[in-house]
Amino acid sequence: MDVFSTYNLDYLPENILIDVLSYLSVRELVKAGRVCKKWRRLVKDQKLWRLVDLTTWRGMTSRILWVLLRQYLGCGLRCLRLEGLLLSVRGGTFVSEAWLKALSAKCPRLSKLYLLHADLRSLPSCQLLPPSLKVLELQGCELPLGFFNQHPPPSSQGNAPATSSVQQKERSRDAPSGISIECLILKNVPSFKDQHLQSLTSWERLSRLELCDTFRVTANGLRGCAAKKGVCGMEGLFRLKYLGMSFTARQGYQRPMASSGLGSGWLGLQELSLGGKEVLPGLLYASRLKDLKRLSLKACTLGEKQIVHNCKKLRDLHRLEFLDVVFQPQLCPPEGEDGGEGERQEEEETAGGDNGSNESKPDQLIQNLSRSLAVLLPCCTLSFSNCSVQTNPD
Template identity: 65%
Template sequence: MEEIDGYNLDFLPENILIDVLSFLNVRELVRAGRVCKRWKRLVKDQKLWRFVDLTTWKRVSSRTLWVLLRQYLGCGLRSLRLRGLLLSARGGTFLSESWLQALSTKCPRLRKLYLLHTDLRGLTGCHLLPPSLQMLELSSCELPLGFFNQILPSSTVQERAEPSSSEGARLQELCQKERKLCSPSGTKIETLVLNNVPSFTDHHLQSLNSWERLSRLELRDTFRVTANGLRSCAAKDGACGVEGLSRLKFLEIGINGRQGYQLQMASLGLGAGWLGLEELSLGGREVGPGLLCASRLKDLKRLCLWACTLSEMQIVRSCRLLRGLRQLEFVDVVFQSRQSSSVLDGDGSGEEEPHGEDSAAAGDSNHEENETLDAFSSLRRSLALQLPFCTYVFTNCSVQINAD
């Protein structure tokens, strides 16, 4: 026992200590680095700084970000989550151009950036973000008007490359190099998620046409995006080939908040057709208008409907023309049931009906379960006749039972 009491954490190997430290959050890691010189060296190990989440740290300032970047963040950083000062009484500058440039230099492997309650109006554009980013998620942020614009517009590049002969070829090659250096399309961002960003408008959406690598776009509670904005960005055949968001494979549109808010249904813009769009997710108030236009998406392979109320007839009529559909998913969907005469009238077997409150409650429960199963079975049969090669997934769905 005396030998056991003599052991402490100093006897543990460094790899085990690093595994123990990995269970701490950022603030606890910084405090652990003040214990001793050995712990200070272990805390700076890049294995502990691959996925950094600062959203739970309420008093993060620009000074704190500089300290973390200079002492801890490095080439091991893969994902960074930050919470700004948009809703704070202190205010002030949170993300500066100099800090973002230093982040790009010191963390060349950063792939995901999540910003919460961040005011980005002090930045000239998204070209200041690290060029290694593949995913950008903005939640409850404020954006300037030209945040997604590229420095050198593609139209200017085409105009400068119009002259023929060797001079035109040389100008075209030069313009291509300038586009790679100056445009945000060189940032390799493939996924853009916007969650409750009221300042995001049709102008921002049209600016994404120059993002050549963008393949996944999620618009959640973006109230100022209209159907005309989606129509103008839809991938379609043009004079110079496919125009618009031609590389986009996944699109999500959903609005759940702000009850009573006067909105234009942005999903109506899907009616223009969208070449190459393979996956579509609709939620909230955008499900009904989106289903009316989904039949024109000829390349659609996967459709997800969430947080809405639908009827069997509405689903079958909207999906019957999607011959290429391979997966139809329902998440948190309430289905409107159809009254079944066989259930209401009974099966005529002549068995004695149950009496009493317990029996009545059991009968109501069994009736609701039967009606729920009948609704799902009826929907599956109807869809199977129209889409025989499609699979159906139901997650946390229910059936609306009529009071009668």
């Protein structure tokens, strides 16, 4: 025991110490760097600063952000999560233009940025974000009207010959985009409107778009951005492969469903995810998406007839997913019109017993629905996750 009492953390290899420090939060890492010079050097290792979550740091200020950026964040940063001050008593904003420029210069490999409750109205454009970004998620943020606008590159207008609008569109399509974001996720962003959606048509690398509780987006706005063939070729969000739409507002809130804008079709769209109140109108027009291969329905209530009637038109579908879906069974026919149904039900009850039949009814309904869809869509893979059946109080 005397021999082991002489050993301390200095005898451990540095890679082991870095692995131990990786279990600490950002705030605890900063405190650990004040222990000694060796620990300060270990804390600054970029392996510890690849995935940085600052949403758990209460009392975050602009000064702390600058200290973290100057002393700790560097070329190893890949993912950054940051919470703003919209819901704070202090208010204000600290995601400034100067800080974003310094972040771009100091962290050239940053690919994912998650902003929560951030006030971005002081930023003129999203082009101030790091150019290395591939994924941008905004949740509960405030945006200016022209935030997603992509400014064209400056061109000399002195002796330049006049060009037609067709030639300008062709040049802008061939020229590389200044925004490299491939995935844009918007959750509960009330300031996101049809104008913002229209601005995304100039993003040449955008392939995945998720809109959750963006209640200012209308069916006309979505219809105007749908990929279609125009005079100069493809127009709209023709590079978009995945579109996710969900609306989970309170009961009784009525508005035009944005997913009904899919009725005009959408060329090139391969994956569609619908949730909440966007499921029924979106499912009604899903058959008009000629390139659709994968459909996901979640957080909604659907009847058996609705599913079978709308899904039988999706012959080319490869995968159909149900997540947190409540299925409504078909209403029983009036007395005297069920024919052999009643006899078959009595046989099942006598075969399985009362308790067993009651417990198996939800599973049996899902199994019957799965069989029906398997017949209608023989090349489609079905998935049911956390689904249930609505039971009548009778």
